[in-house]
Amino acid sequence: MTQNCEMKLVGSTGSPFVTRVKYALKLKSIEYEYIEEDLCNKSELLLKSNPIYKRVPVLFHANEHPITESLVIIEYLDEIRPDIHPLLPSNPSERAQCRVLAYTFDDLFYPWTKEFMVTQEKERSEELKKLLIGGSLMLEEAFAKLSKGKAFFGGDDIGYMDIVVGGFLGWIKFYGIVFNFNVIEEDRNPRLAEWVKRMWSHEVARSVIPSHETHTKFRNMLISSMFPPLPVSP
Numbered sequence: 001m002t003q004n005c006e007m008k009l010v011g012s013t014g015s016p017f018v019t020r021v022k023y024a025l026k027l028k029s030i031e032y033e034y035i036e037e038d039l040c041n042k043s044e045l046l047l048k049s050n051p052i053y054k055r056v057p058v059l060f061h062a063n064e065h066p067i068t069e070s071l072v073i074i075e076y077l078d079e080i081r082p083d084i085h086p087l088l089p090s091n092p093s094e095r096a097q098c099r100v101l102a103y104t105f106d107d108l109f110y111p112w113t114k115e116f117m118v119t120q121e122k123e124r125s126e127e128l129k130k131l132l133i134g135g136s137l138m139l140e141e142a143f144a145k146l147s148k149g150k151a152f153f154g155g156d157d158i159g160y161m162d163i164v165v166g167g168f169l170g171w172i173k174f175y176g177i178v179f180n181f182n183v184i185e186e187d188r189n190p191r192l193a194e195w196v197k198r199m200w201s202h203e204v205a206r207s208v209i210p211s212h213e214t215h216t217k218f219r220n221m222l223i224s225s226m227f228p229p230l231p232v233s234p
């Protein structure tokens, strides 16, 4: 961690949204200070900088207003460092398609993954698996369209959509190990399955994706924050 950086990231290791920002910072070779947030006991810094949602990530850049929302942060980093590893496509129509896909992914995929991780009901869990499989098919189609036969959503190297989905790669692996459920499968998602392998062998992805242990701790923290213990006396 570098002190006195003009860029600071407030995050919680394990959050896929924070991982996204780490990808973008690394790809753009931006030095930053990382400040770990305790989501069960939120700091004044987080409450002040994201007073409505109180969520990570939050990016501080010099004396500018803090920036929240991972997708907005990625675009901001792309705008201030357009010369190093551009993330969004240069064509406005392709840029718009990427943004729509990213917002759709966050609107649908994230709530399903989160609920799947905590639900105790077998029936709901099976329903969520079906939804996630449907989502993976949608992504498979999007990959074919955006990558244009190349290795990544972004073409020859990691781009915006690779980061958007790539933030979840550690979680996808976690689901396979812990729940024996593969969101992306070779038979069902041949292109995406290859993409997953390419991402895992990319040094930037490997350096920012949290460990299995971190995911386990994050999941336990999420469960305890959703179902806090009841007080002993009324």
Ligand SMILES: N[C@@H](CCC(=O)N[C@@H](CS)C(=O)NCC(=O)O)C(=O)O
Residues within 6 Å of the ligand: 012, 014, 015, 016, 017, 039, 053, 054, 055, 056, 057, 068, 069, 070, 071, 106
């Ligand atoms: N749409 C936001 C989602 C961020 C988000 O949900 N962050 C979670 C961690 S994964 C959080 O801070 N949760 C704390 C809370 O909701 O109290 C983004 O893209 O940055």
